[in-house]
Amino acid sequence: MESPAVTFTLAYLVFAVCFVFPPDEVRSAGLTVQSLLAAWLGSEDAAFVQYHLRRSTGTLLAHSLLPLGYYLAVTSALAYYWSRKGWNNHPLARTLAVHALPQSGWRAVASSINMEFRRIDKFATGAPGARVIVTDTWVIKVTTYCLHVAQQQDIHLTVTDSRQHELTPDSNMPVQFLTIRVASINPYVKAFDIRLNSTEYGELREKLRAPISNAANVVIHQSLSDLFLETFTSLVEINQTYPVPSTQELEPCIGCMQTIANIKLIKNCQEPNEGECQQCYCRPMWCLTCMGKWFASRQDQQHPETWLSSQVPCPTCRAKFCILDVCIIR
Known part of the structure; x- marks a missing residue:
């Protein structure tokens, strides 16, 4: 395909030069802007200025279309070449062919992918230009111009990067995007990256057979509650501590055991409004993580912006408390 492409490029370059700077042979053949647009240009003798207004405009437009004509011709030739022999020449067909068994071809692989894609239990996410699809056998990345395909039994997955965006259009909480490298032991399959929201990470892992290693040591926030729990913990750590008496023996957390x-x-806050915090007289029975999960579970899931300033009842005695009232035992 390279030799015809070079030949066409040289031929089109000669045509473009002759069209912009037409020699006598081209003029005599009528292949000039003036000849092709003669009906629109009118007569130079009848209206010299108006004629050249139209001529200069038409020439500019015609010459500007030359690069577009080249790209259209090249891509049309490429599309024709790809479609030959039942699409055997298409890059996607060649991509699928490396996964085919010795006695089969890329169409057998395509049939397997088609069948599994129709199942409702597949994992699918992402925008149209960067979709990620995981079926029982295949990991697929769909981009604007190509398809990356890897077989689950052949791949190694690694979290390589994490980006956190503070706000999204439909949420007031930060959102975390993970980049996962998909590398195959098949030497003919190029490695590729998939990107997804961390809240979808758990669902992705359930569909994958291979484990995902975390080379970047990324803390993955799989849900809104995970994000809140991290913030809850950091705020509690700056509260005053509670010195437990030496005679008091601490027991396992009754939430997780x-x-x-x-x-x-x-009670540390001085909330003056109705429903103010109350003193809790329960002995220490909860760990910080379980108390944070309890606090998050009692919130309005549609309004996460109110979580940090809200009050919840003690899981044991129901006395109301806020984050300021949670003290780590010293």
Whole structure:
């Protein structure tokens, strides 16, 4: 395909030069702007100025179309070449062919992808120009001009980057986007990157067979509650601490039973409005993570901007408290 492309490029270049600077042979053949637009230009003798107003305008437009004509001709020739032999020459067909078994071809791979894409349990996300699709067998990235395809059994996945955007049009909370590198052990399959919202990370992992390594040591926020829990923890850490008496023995958190209870609710704020915080007299029974999850679960999920300033009842005695009242045990 390279030799015909070079030949066409040289031929078109000669045509363009002859069209812009027409020799006598081209003029005699009538292949000039003046000849092609004669009906619109009118007579030079009848209206010299008006004739050249139209001639200069028509010439400018005709010459500006020469690059467009070249690209249209090249892409048309390329499209024709791709469609030959039942689309065997198309880059996508060649991409699929590297996944085909020895006794089959790219059409068998295409049939497998088509069948799995029709299933409702596939994972799909992303904008039209950067879609990510994961089926039982395939990981696919759809871009404007091409398709990246990898077989699940052959791939290694690595989180390589994380970008956090403070606001999105439909949310007042920051959103995290992850970049995951998809590398195949098949030497004929080029590695590619997929990008998705961290809230979709859990769903993606459920559909993948291979584990995802975290080379960048990214803290992945899989939900709005995860984002809030990180903020909740950082705010509690700057509150005053609670010195537990040496005679008091701390028990495991009754929420998770995995961690020793490490927080105590002490009324610290001076909220004057109705529904103010109340003193909690419960002994330490919760860990910071479980209390943060409890706090998030009691919020209005449609208005995350109110979470940090709200009050919730103690999970044990129902006394109202806010974030300022959560004290880490010292």
